[in-house]
Amino acid sequence: MLRGFLILVLFFLLGEALRLVFVLPISGGVLGMILITLTLMLQGRVSNELASASQGLISVLVLLIMPGVVGAFFTVSQFQGQWLAVAVALLLGTALSVLTTLFLMRALVRASERSRTDD
Amino acid sequence: MTELLPRVLALPETLAATPILAIGLTLSAFFIGNWLFRRLGRPLWLPPVVLAAVVLAATIALLGLDYARYQHSAQWLMLLLGPATVALGIPLYQQMHHVRALWRPIVCTLPVAATLASVYALVIAWALGATPDVLASLAPKSVTAPIAIGITEQLRGSVPLMMGGLLVTGVLATLFVDLLAGPLGIEDERILGFALGLNGHAIGTARAFDISHKAGAFASLGMGLTGVFTALMLPLIWA
Incomplete structure (x- = not known):
């Protein structure tokens, strides 16, 4: 478990190092996630240590994002006179983009599964 | 006493x-x-x-x-969010055979949906009279926080403002995926997971892991790809 956690921390540090050295706009966490996925694909297996460490962290993901989520209640006043525009944009914009993603994926998944059965 | x-x-x-x-x-x-x-x-x-x-x-x-x-x-x-983001790579690797089977829909959906995720909100806010700094703060609303901070600074938006929009978006995306899945008749966990991660970043991804391991892996993929794509695209089109 701890050994797995060490691997995750090392990949995160590697991602951060790459971001800082090459001045990349992508966060160390996401770079680390890409790197560890590629490494595992090359290795062709994942150790139990790493799998259990990752499962542990993912199961508390909601807890880790909570301090940020609470911030939403305290930043409302900073939108000043524009809160209506912001509220409508977030509500309607997110509804539309979720709809777009679901429709596109459903149509494309159906199309690709149909073409596979035709082959 | x-x-x-x-x-x-x-x-x-x-x-x-x-x-x-x-x-x-x-x-x-x-x-x-x-x-x-x-x-x-x-x-x-x-x-x-x-x-x-x-x-x-x-x-x-x-x-x-x-x-x-x-x-x-x-x-x-x-x-711990840093190592936790890296940890998302493990389910992603374990579900790689599902991702490979769907690579074409994923590659086609991503650029369109990730671009529209910010364009819809920008157009609506602009039409309702939002100022340029507020628009710059709304643009990365579907991107995972550590990447979004970098984008907002580059576009000269306000980071606290952006964080507010980001968090509300994450919660709303989770709600809308849950509410729309039924009426649209979508039960495919791969599609639901991908939509959760693409629109709702870490908040949507956390919800996807509640649905299943498979949904979580697709959410991680959606979140990661949206973050990378938006970070490269937004500063380019922001004129």
Whole structure:
């Protein structure tokens, strides 16, 4: 478990190092996630240590994002006179983009599964 | 007896000097949120993360701690978000055969949906008269926070404003995926997971892992790809 956690921390540090050295706009966490996925694909297996460490962290993901989520209640006043525009944009914009993603994926998944059965 | 009271009243102030109070409060709110969610009969429109956040916000306000101080102490928890993001690579690897089977729909959907995720909101906010700095703060609303901070700084938006929009978007995306899946007749966990991660970043991804391991892996993929794509695209089209 701890050994797995060490691997995750090392990949995160590697991602951060790459971001800082090459001045990349992508966060160390996401770079680390890409790197560890590629490494595992090359290795062709994942150790139990790493799998259990990752499962542990993912199961508390909601807890880790909570301090940020609470911030939403305290930043409302900073939108000043524009809160209506912001509220409508977030509500309607997110509804539309979720709809777009679901429709596109459903149509494309159906199309690709149909073409596979035709082959 | 009389000298005890001032000391008791000063407790929030004194204990707030160490991060452990913020961590204790966050953990408690997390469990209370989950408990409330079950008591209310698992309402789709009120996920545990929102309930927990309401409880936590109310507690912070009641104790008279201000948010900046709470957040400063809670950084101990948020530090773990880095390794936790890396951890998303493991389910992604384990589900790679499912991802390979769907690579074409994923590659076609991503650029369109990730671009529209910010364009819809930008057009609506612009039409309603939002100023350029507010628009710049709304643009990365579907991107995972650490990447979004970098984008907002580059576009000269306000980071606190962006964080507010980001968090509301994450919660709304989770709600809309849950609410729309039924009427649209979508049961495919791969599609639901991908939509959760693409639109709702870490908040949507956390929800996807509630659905299943497979949905979580697709959410991680959606979140990662949206973050990378938006970070490269937004600064280019921002004229």
